[in-house]
Amino acid sequence: MQAHGDRYLWVNPPAIPLTTEELDAVFELPYQRIPHPAYSGSKIPAYDMIKFSVNIMRGCFGGCSFCSITEHEGRWIQSRSEDSVIREIEQIRDKAPGFTGTISDLGGPTANMYHLNCKSEEIHAHCRRLSCVFPTICKNLLTDHSSNDLPDRRARQLPGIKRILIASGLRYDLAVQDPEYVKELVTHHVGGYLKIAPEHSEDAPLSKMMKPGMSTYHRLRSCLKSSRGRRVRNST
Numbered sequence: 276m277q278a279h280g281d282r283y284l285w286v287n288p289p290a291i292p293l294t295t296e297e298l299d300a301v302f303e304l305p306y307q308r309i310p311h312p313a314y315s316g317s318k319i320p321a322y323d324m325i326k327f328s329v330n331i332m333r334g335c336f337g338g339c340s341f342c343s344i345t346e347h348e349g350r351w352i353q354s355r356s357e358d359s360v361i362r363e364i365e366q367i368r369d370k371a372p373g374f375t376g377t378i379s380d381l382g383g384p385t386a387n388m389y390h391l392n393c394k395s396e397e398i399h400a401h402c403r404r405l406s407c408v409f410p411t412i413c414k415n416l417l418t419d420h421s422s423n424d425l426p427d428r429r430a431r432q433l434p435g436i437k438r439i440l441i442a443s444g445l446r447y448d449l450a451v452q453d454p455e456y457v458k459e460l461v462t463h464h465v466g467g468y469l470k471i472a473p474e475h476s477e478d479a480p481l482s483k484m485m486k487p488g489m490s491t492y493h494r495l496r497s498c499l500k501s502s503r504g505r506r507v508r509n510s511t
């Protein structure tokens with residue numbers, strides 16, 4: 276609880292993290308994938324943005340001080356199984372009105388935390404750090420991005436699927452740990468611009484935001500140049 280003026284703000288703790296099987300079950304309920312009839316055919320910009328996108332995970336261990344995702348989804352990354360992700364893409368392909376073959380996003384709160392977590396549940400349970408990646412990437416964090424590539428690779432082989440884009444924001448201090456992942460990303464999954472969020476260009480405000488300094492941004496640029504030379508647009 277936090278006092279604010281003559282009132283108190285009550286922040287509920289995040290829900291207990293779901294296992295992969297539980298998360299799959301939630302995501303595979305028989306959703307209609309169309310707006311509620313109460314909207315009676317009106318244009319809904321938010322629906323247009325997400326109707327061909329697939330959420331593959333929940334949670335974030337970034338702990339940025341201005342962001343609420345870690346507070347309401349938790350710091351433990353909960354990932355769907357590859358099979359479940361593939362089944363949802365097939366559902367979109369076969370049932371979503373207007374689908375032309377492009378999945379607009381395969382992502383979540385962050386583009387590249389799928390199956391990344393602390394190396395030990397026991398260490399995680401006792402850890403009091405606010406972020407696994409600030410001020411430096413914790414030595415206990417698994418940063419191998421090979422799991423991130425798997426659903427993307429499988430999905431782009433599916434009949435009737437032309438492109439799989441990744442439009443969620445990239446946590447680039449993590450991504451540069453795995454140049455092969457960056458190469459795979461920019462070669463196959465960037466629809467024109469890669470979304471990143473440096474948030475600022477100066478170290479003092481960045482440190483208050485619990486974001487990496489600009490040297491990490493420059494490392495990403497070098498990594499991109501050696502991958503394919505895609506243009507980078509700041510998403511903030």
Ligand code: SF4
Pocket residue numbers: 336392393394398399402403404406407408413414415416417
């Ligand atoms: S020990 Fe490191 S990787 Fe594990 S939860 Fe804490 S900060 Fe994150």
